[in-house]
Amino acid sequence: MSARHRFKAETLAALFQAVEMDDVVDPVVSLPDPVPVACSEKDMKACFDLCVQFWHEHADRRALCDLVATLLVTGDLPQDARVRYKHIRASYKQLRFALVLYGRRHKAPLLFRSTVALMGHLQDAFRNRRRLAVPAYALLLRLFLLWPAWLAVRREVEQVRLDDATGFLAFRKLEFRRLASWLGEGALTGRRFHMMRKVVSRQVSFYDAMRTLRPDEQVYRMSRFLSAINGLMGSMHDNLVEQAGNGHRDYNRDRFPMPADIRWRLEALTASYPLAAAA
Known part of the structure; x- marks a missing residue:
């Protein structure tokens, strides 16, 4: 894959703000007419590079390991830690969407999508107080955060080829x-x-x-x-x-x-x- 474009901090902040609003219901918004659909290969690559950089900057492995360790001990997270978990997971989800959208196979690589799925199952478990499920998912996620798996996930992302x-x-x-x-x-x-x-x-x-x-x-x-x-x-x-x-x-x-x-x-x-x- 060709070299990635690097975006300024304000561009990453603008994407973060958009992601924070991506489930906010605006009762008065209407569909644009016509619906915009145009997207060139240059636009595709820019969108993908933006999502990769967003993931690199927000998917803090050490912070996620600390959150998983807390879940293994207590089975839950305090509110501020839940917000940190949500933000890290959001960066993974944003890249998963990009891998499916722009990748030639339109499917996220196995290790990456397995990591995202585990994060979702773990979040559902601690939010719904499923005490037996929390340590099981937390242990599995901890395995995916070990250095060999972590590096393999990053390598998967770098090897993705984009569609036209x-x-x-x-x-x-x-x-x-x-x-x-x-x-x-x-x-x-x-x-x-x-x-x-x-x-x-x-x-x-x-x-x-x-x-x-x-x-x-x-x-x-x-x-x-x-x-x-x-x-x-x-x-x-x-x-x-x-x-x-x-x-x-x-x-x-x-x-x-x-x-x-x-x-x-x-x-x-x-x-x-x-x-x-x-x-």
């Missing part, structure tokens, strides 16, 4: 077709709902990066509209995970209707997005 603009366009088209198809299913399982939210989260990530690099009103509105969907879906998914952990719901089998405030936004999004239509 045509491939990226085709991937986004496929993502929005999937959203439209899943909306047509009616009732959903927790698993399907989570898959839909991941599509939305990836798009939030893309527009957050684009508006950070090239401030634009249409891109900003798209970012905020997607963030509203992401926030609503995130809150509901937290409830689904808690119910599953308490034995009140089968996450993979029990079905439920999509809430109206999420459905109308997703329907508006898939109807307006020019890549949602068949080629």
Whole structure:
């Protein structure tokens, strides 16, 4: 891969601010018309390089090891430590989205995505006070933070090859077709709902990066509209995970209707997005 662009501190701070808002629900924001979709290979590389640098600067291995050590001893984190954990995890998630969006395989490498998944399972465990699950996930995550695994994860990221603009366009088209198809299913399982939210989260990530690099009103509105969907879906998914952990719901089998405030936004999004239509 060619040399990475290095961004100024204020650019990283602007992305951090955008990420902090990527699940904040703005009740009055509307979709831009037309929906902005253009992205050159130069833009793709800039977005990817930004997310890699964001991860390097916020994924503090020593701080994460300390948080894991606290969880192994106490089973929980105080509020300030929870915020630190959230910020580190956010940098991992932002890069995972970038690896899926811009990478030629449109899939995060195995060790990297396993690390992110463990961080999510661990956070769900200590937030929902699942005392037996916390040490199990914490121990697994600690193994992934040992130097050999840590270096292997960094090497995975450096070896990723980016797609071209045509491939990226085709991937986004496929993502929005999937959203439209899943909306047509009616009732959903927790698993399907989570898959839909991941599509939305990836798009939030893309527009957050684009508006950070090239401030634009249409891109900003798209970012905020997607963030509203992401926030609503995130809150509901937290409830689904808690119910599953308490034995009140089968996450993979029990079905439920999509809430109206999420459905109308997703329907508006898939109807307006020019890549949602068949080629």
